[in-house]
Structures are given as C-alpha cells and as structure tokens.
Amino acid sequence: MIVVHDFAYADIGFDGHKPPSILQAKGAKECAVELYSMTKSFSMAGWRVAFLVGNRDVVQALVKLKSYLDYGTFQPIQIAATVTMNEAADYPHEICAAYHSRRDALIDGLERIGWDIPKPKGSMFVWAQIPEPYRHMDSVEFCSHLVREAEVALSPGVGFGPGGEGFVRFALIENEQRIRQGIANLKRGLPNLTAR
Amino acid sequence: MDFRRITNLPPYVFTIINGLKTEARRAGVDVIDLGFGNPDLPSPEIAVEKLAEAAHNARNHRYSVSRGLPKLREAVAALYKRNWDVDLDVELEITNTIGSKEGFSHLMWVLLDRGDAAIVPSPSYPIHIYGPLFAGADLRQVPMRSLSDPLAREDWSFHFHTIPLVPPLILISCNVSSTSVANAR
Numbered sequence: 001m002i003v004v005h006d007f008a009y010a011d012i013g014f015d016g017h018k019p020p021s022i023l024q025a026k027g028a029k030e031c032a033v034e035l036y037s038m039t040k041s042f043s044m045a046g047w048r049v050a051f052l053v054g055n056r057d058v059v060q061a062l063v064k065l066k067s068y069l070d071y072g073t074f075q076p077i078q079i080a081a082t083v084t085m086n087e088a089a090d091y092p093h094e095i096c097a098a099y100h101s102r103r104d105a106l107i108d109g110l111e112r113i114g115w116d117i118p119k120p121k122g123s124m125f126v127w128a129q130i131p132e133p134y135r136h137m138d139s140v141e142f143c144s145h146l147v148r149e150a151e152v153a154l155s156p157g158v159g160f161g162p163g164g165e166g167f168v169r170f171a172l173i174e175n176e177q178r179i180r181q182g183i184a185n186l187k188r189g190l191p192n193l194t195a196r
Numbered sequence: 197m198d199f200r201r202i203t204n205l206p207p208y209v210f211t212i213i214n215g216l217k218t219e220a221r222r223a224g225v226d227v228i229d230l231g232f233g234n235p236d237l238p239s240p241e242i243a244v245e246k247l248a249e250a251a252h253n254a255r256n257h258r259y260s261v262s263r264g265l266p267k268l269r270e271a272v273a274a275l276y277k278r279n280w281d282v283d284l285d286v287e288l289e290i291t292n293t294i295g296s297k298e299g300f301s302h303l304m305w306v307l308l309d310r311g312d313a314a315i316v317p318s319p320s321y322p323i324h325i326y327g328p329l330f331a332g333a334d335l336r337q338v339p340m341r342s343l344s345d346p347l348a349r350e351d352w353s354f355h356f357h358t359i360p361l362v363p364p365l366i367l368i369s370c371n372v373s374s375t376s377v378a379n380a381r
Contacts, residue, residue: 002307003367006324008296010279021280029289033303036272037296043237048295051264051272052303056288061306062299063263063291069302071259073294076250078260078268084243085271089278091240098237124233140212143231147216153231159209161325163318163339171233182228 002058003032009123011041011092014100017121023054033058040124041092042084048073049081099124102172102179109183114193126170127157133192139165150189152182201330208322264292301327308333315367324368 005022013019022032033054038044052059072078084091106126107119117128130142137145139156146152146168155171157164174182187195210231217227250256263269269290276282284290293299304327308314314328318337328335 001367004300004303004307006296006300006321006368021276021282023276023282023284024280035293035296035299036276039296040235042240042243043235044239044243045235047239047243048298050293050296050299051269051290052293052299053272053276053284053290056285058303058306059289059291062293062303065302065306066262066291066293070262070294072262072264073260073292075256075258075260075265076247076253078265078292079250079256080243080246082265082268082271083246084240085275088240088242089275095237124235140209143213144216147213147220147227151220151225151227153213153217153227153229155231155233156209156213157319160319160321161316161337163320163337167319170230172230173232173234173236174228174230175236178228179230182230185228 001031002055003028005032005034007034007036009040010036012096012099012124013122014096014103014119015121019122029055031055038081038084041095042088043091043095044081044084047077047081049077099172102174102176105176105179106170106172106183109180110186112196113183113187113190114195115186115190124172126172127167128170129167131190131193134190135166139168143168146186146189148189150182150185152185152189205326262292264290268292297323300324301330304328304331304333307331317368320368328368 003022007019007021010019010021022028022034025032033052035050035052037050038047039050052062073081103119103126107117110117110128115128115131117126120126130137130139134142134145139158143154143156146154155169157167157169160169172179187193213231217229217231220227264272266286269286269292272290273284273286276284291299293302300323304314308328308331310332311334313334313336315336315338316324316328317340319340320337325335325337
C-alpha cells in the first residue's frame with residue numbers, strides 16, 4: 001500500500017498547530033509520498049510549482065512517466081521558485097498570519113449572528129455545518145439561498161463528495177473588512193438565526 | 197461523439213453557485229465570493245523580480261528539465277530540512293511537478309491500474325476522486341467527521357475495518373478542511 005499525502009496547506013497552521021509532514025513518521029519513506037505546493041505557502045497560485053517527494057521508487061517512476069509527457073516548467077519560473085524558497089523563507093509565516101486573522105474575523109462574526117463553528121487549526125478554509133433552522137435545505141439549496149438573499153457565495157459541501165453534504169465551505173480569500181461585510185449580509189439573509 | 201472518460205462526468209456542482217453569482221453580478225449586485233479558493237494575497241516581491249529578470253535572459257527560453265533544475269530540488273530539500281527536519285535525497289526523492297494537480301493526476305497513472313483501488317476521504321477535492329477514476333481504478337470513499345464529533349479521532353481505524361482491502365491499494369489524504377486536519381494524522 002502506498003500513502004499519498006497532498007500537503008497543500010503545509011504552512012497554514014493556527015494557534016500553535018504546525019501541520020506535520022507525513023515524512024516525519026518513522027519508516028514513511030518506505031510507503032509514502034507527499035505533494036508540496038508553492039500555491040498557498042508562498043501565495044503563488046497559477047505559477048504551477050509543486051513537488052512530489054518521498055519514496056524514491058514512486059518518485060522515480062513519476063519522473064520516468066513525466067519524461068515522456070513534458071519538458072518541465074518554464075525555466076524562469078523554476079529560477080524564481082528556487083530563489084523564493086531560499087531567500088523568502090519567512091513569507092509563509094506572513095501568509096499564515098493573514099489567514100489566521102481572517103479565520104478569527106469570520107468565526108467570531110458568525111458566532112455573533114448565531115452560527116457557531118469550531119475553529120479549524122489550519123488551511124485557508126472554514127467548513128461549517130448548515131445552521132439548525134436551515135437544515136431542511138441541502139448544501140446546494142442553502143448556497144443558492146445565500147447568493148440570492150445574502151449576496152454571499154459559498155461552496156456547497158456536496159461538491160466535495162457525499163461526505164460534504166450538510167456543510168458549506170468558506171474560503172478565506174477576502175480581507176477582513178470584506179469578511180465583516182459578508183457577515184452583515186448573512187445576518188440579513190438568515191433571519192432565523194438567533195443573534196447574540 | 198462519445199468519449200469514454202468524459203461522457204459520464206457529473207456536472208461540477210460549483211458551476212451552479214457560480215452561475216447564480218455571475219447572474220447577480222450582471223444585475224449589479226456586489227456578491228461577496230467566499231466560494232472559490234483562489235488566493236488573493238500577492239506572490240513575494242522577490243519571486244516576481246526573479247521571474248522578470250530570468251525571463252529577459254534568452255538562455256532561459258528553451259525547454260528545461262522535467263524533474264526540475266538541480267538548484268530547485270536543492271531548495272526543496274533545504275526547505276524540508278528547515279521546516280520538518282526531514283532529509284531528502286536531491287537526486288532520487290524529489291521531483292518538480294507542474295502544480296499539484298498535474299503531479300497528482302500523473303501519479304495516479306503511475307500507481308493505479310484497472311482492478312486497483314484508492315481510499316479517499318469524503319469530503320475531498322474532486323481531483324482526489326477523478327484522478328484515480330481517470331487512471332481506471334476504483335474508489336473507496338471514507339466518510340470523515342466534523343471536529344465537534346466525539347467519534348472524530350477514531351475515524352480512520354473504525355472505517356478501515358469496514359473497507360474490503362483489495363491490494364494493490366493507495367491511500368490519499370489531504371487536509372481539505374478542519375475535519376481532516378484532525379483525522380489525517
């Protein structure tokens with residue numbers, strides 16, 4: 001058995017939580033590989049720079065397959081990525097701090113309007129169970145309702161498979177002011193919540 | 197025309213919400229979009245500078261190396277040492293990929309064949325479901341629980357007993373949400 005760990009939010013951990021690499025586990029290199037991406041850690045979405053690391057047989061098998069498929073990422077991007085990892089090693093901490101304060105703005109705000117969600121320990125997303133007064137709706141219906149009545153777009157949990165039904169996902173991709181505006185909108189669009 | 201890998205793909209549910217959003221925006225409504233996980237924070241200044249500088253050098257206007265320049269792989273090894281105290285062999289244990297999705301999709305081609313299965317948490321990113329399916333393999337989706345659920349920490353051991361383990365098999369994990377940050381460990 002091979003374990004594939006998609007380590008997309010490697011550097012986005014909150015409240016002292018540091019996401020572990022699977023390769024820290026004893027014997028991991030015998031059975032595990034990990035994908036590390038610069039997209040979130042260095043906010044380089046669209047640059048298309050990621051890595052497969054770990055078990056050498058698996059890594060070399062992918063190298064061989066890819067040698068038939070591509071000639072690599074455009075070299076200036078590889079050079080820029082190299083220098084960034086070496087010389088902007090602290091940048092992921094800044095990114096993490098930004099997502100951290102957005103998470104707090106969102107969750108504290110939702111709590112005030114009567115929508116309680118446990119604080120996630122990492123990533124740039126917050127998953128929320130559909131609040132009690134609205135559980136007759138599935139996640140697509142609930143999200144459609146929110147676009148129409150609250151002017152806020154969220155991702156329906158079912159988009160991530162049947163295990164996501166009953167939940168919605170917030171992405172922390174707007175600044176705190178915009179998040180607060182979103183919460184005010186949600187309060188208006190969800191009148192059956194009991195505000196604190 | 198009928199294309200084996202394309203015809204049975206379900207509609208991407210995010211397009212439903214996106215359609216409503218686009219419609220509302222066209223009508224002049226300022227919809228706050230917290231749906232699509234498209235990072236808004238800028239790339240580091242040094243990345244942009246080096247990209248511009250290297251792009252002006254004609255020597256860089258050729259095909260590069262699929263697995264990544266040696267210095268790039270060395271930078272990854274240094275980053276893993278620094279962040280997680282993990283030692284990686286620069287020659288054998290690291291390869292560049294054209295983003296995670298490219299790496300993941302082709303990795304599924306490497307690892308899986310018809311009759312194989314991938315264990316994938318649910319919820320998960322669509323690519324973790326369709327990557328194995330495109331490679332011709334089967335899926336075993338394992339429900340994850342919310343952090344507030346007292347059973348959350350027993351999740352994996354509990355479900356493993358219920359999954360018919362047909363080797364060869366791969367397990368895919370990702371901290372897609374608060375849920376799996378707790379469980380993937």
